[in-house]
Amino acid sequence: MSRLRFTFDNQFVQQLPADGISENYPRQVQGACYSWAKPKQMQAPAVVSYSTEAAALIDLSEADCQSSDFTAIFSGNKPAEGMQPYASCYGGHQFGNWAGQLGDGRAINLGEVINQQGERWAIQLKGAGPTPYSRTADGLAVLRSSIREFLCSEAMYHLGVPTTRALSLMTTGEQVVRDVMYNGNPAPEPGAVVCRLAPSFSRFGHAQYYAQQDGDLLKQFVDYTISTDFPHLIRDGMPLGKDTYLNWFEEISTSTCDMIVHWMRVGFVHGVMNTDNMSILGLTIDYGPYGWLESYDPNWTPNTTDAAHHRYAFGQQAQIAHWNLYQLANAIYPLIEDVPPLEKLLNDYADRYAEQWLLMMCKKLGFSTVNKESDSELIKQLLAFFSLHETDMTIFYRRLANLASSENGLDIEQAIEQLNPAFYPDSLPDEIKKTLSDWLTRYWQRRQKDPLTAEQRVALMNQVNPKYVLRNYLAQLAIDKSEQGDHSGVNELLEVLRRPYDEQPEKEHLNQKRPDWAKHKVGCSMLSCSS
Numbered sequence: 001m002s003r004l005r006f007t008f009d010n011q012f013v014q015q016l017p018a019d020g021i022s023e024n025y026p027r028q029v030q031g032a033c034y035s036w037a038k039p040k041q042m043q044a045p046a047v048v049s050y051s052t053e054a055a056a057l058i059d060l061s062e063a064d065c066q067s068s069d070f071t072a073i074f075s076g077n078k079p080a081e082g083m084q085p086y087a088s089c090y091g092g093h094q095f096g097n098w099a100g101q102l103g104d105g106r107a108i109n110l111g112e113v114i115n116q117q118g119e120r121w122a123i124q125l126k127g128a129g130p131t132p133y134s135r136t137a138d139g140l141a142v143l144r145s146s147i148r149e150f151l152c153s154e155a156m157y158h159l160g161v162p163t164t165r166a167l168s169l170m171t172t173g174e175q176v177v178r179d180v181m182y183n184g185n186p187a188p189e190p191g192a193v194v195c196r197l198a199p200s201f202s203r204f205g206h207a208q209y210y211a212q213q214d215g216d217l218l219k220q221f222v223d224y225t226i227s228t229d230f231p232h233l234i235r236d237g238m239p240l241g242k243d244t245y246l247n248w249f250e251e252i253s254t255s256t257c258d259m260i261v262h263w264m265r266v267g268f269v270h271g272v273m274n275t276d277n278m279s280i281l282g283l284t285i286d287y288g289p290y291g292w293l294e295s296y297d298p299n300w301t302p303n304t305t306d307a308a309h310h311r312y313a314f315g316q317q318a319q320i321a322h323w324n325l326y327q328l329a330n331a332i333y334p335l336i337e338d339v340p341p342l343e344k345l346l347n348d349y350a351d352r353y354a355e356q357w358l359l360m361m362c363k364k365l366g367f368s369t370v371n372k373e374s375d376s377e378l379i380k381q382l383l384a385f386f387s388l389h390e391t392d393m394t395i396f397y398r399r400l401a402n403l404a405s406s407e408n409g410l411d412i413e414q415a416i417e418q419l420n421p422a423f424y425p426d427s428l429p430d431e432i433k434k435t436l437s438d439w440l441t442r443y444w445q446r447r448q449k450d451p452l453t454a455e456q457r458v459a460l461m462n463q464v465n466p467k468y469v470l471r472n473y474l475a476q477l478a479i480d481k482s483e484q485g486d487h488s489g490v491n492e493l494l495e496v497l498r499r500p501y502d503e504q505p506e507k508e509h510l511n512q513k514r515p516d517w518a519k520h521k522v523g524c525s526m527l528s529c530s531s
């Protein structure tokens, strides 16, 4: 028995119906929310990295994370007392089309821990072997995609973006064969398992799939979700009814909207916003072929599967989230049976997004107030400027704050010099320089009218404009090293990304724009779903 002890309270399996078949083979599951599924025994699990902040969520100390029990438990090799491993059943719209049953094909849920603060944290392994939902795939994950999930989850958390968390990253000691670019070149790669944590891993696709089943599976799932994740919506002794479900949908819509505003703030492109990858809690979930904007381009997506349509490109994300909310609204309609209030909430999403996006953009520019018309125009002009010459969004906004700290009026030449490191290449042709200098002049005038002091403005800007993000090429460099057995790159990135808004002068090399070699390199600007 394990030395590490947890208090489990596995509500998902206690409240919802289980699949009657207990063998683990691929199948269509009807009338159940999950199937029992044990993690595969891995040959030689070894810890690559762990997050101390995520560990604290389930009351694990640094010493606990370095114990052999930790490796055994969070690789899936040894159950802790109270764990009840299962894979959940869900469906989803993939690239706009209903895909039927999907489910946890390579995620195995271990249970829900109640920590010392009384918080619920569901524990899930990704890459822990096949489940009844694995279809034709192996249920495993490779090191490169696991590093990407592990680092990005924690980077997003420290950036203040709602996200599932990553506790640990381990290699399994086994090889997994993948055809990285789906071009007929399968090759063995190191296998890995990530342990992730979230208050709940429920997705839009859960409700969507249960809505298509006979009986009251949908109601059971929604009532369970409300009782565990949205208990504040329940009025004492009152049965759940139409108003509760509408309030619930409103919260999902709001948190989804706010999550996308954050993505737009930090330059994150999810890459696969299928409805099965949308969290009911408005958390960023399922880090696959995601990417970080290098040159600002609303049409950019790192996902090669989406290269033809750009459905999930950076600038599409708000609309796609809205479309996904429509699908969720359709799914839960039988619980509400009233179109106008649902439609109103869907319209409210668009209004809220427009308002929150503008507020966020104003903060990025260092404005404490919002002048709807004129600020929208100023922002529009800036984004139009970005389309004239490749501009690194992260470096640009960060440097705009430094420029803002000079109080002797604006020296345009000096200002442009200050911004130069954000441009690809880093000197602007005269005509474009003129456009920027005109914009900077207007920006300066607007800024002067804002009530903030110079110091307050820099502070505001540096709280919303990160200095360090998980640049695509940095993740790939760390992966290249790790695949050779040297995990120092992963741990260096994890460390620096814990304080993304701090200057960290000794880490300046991790704040550089994309080098030329990375522009068209697989893993840097092009990613497939192969993982």
Ligand code: AMP
Residues within 6 Å of the ligand: 102, 103, 104, 105, 106, 107, 133, 134, 135, 137, 138, 139, 140, 141, 272, 277, 286, 288, 529, 531
């Ligand atoms: P994704 O595109 O990664 O969100 O996955 C879509 C569906 O495919 C989900 O049901 C996943 O669990 C499943 N899936 C993805 N990769 C694998 C794999 N290697 N083995 C089994 N199922 C997988």
Ligand code: MG
Residues within 6 Å of the ligand: 276, 277, 286
């Ligand atoms: Mg997924």
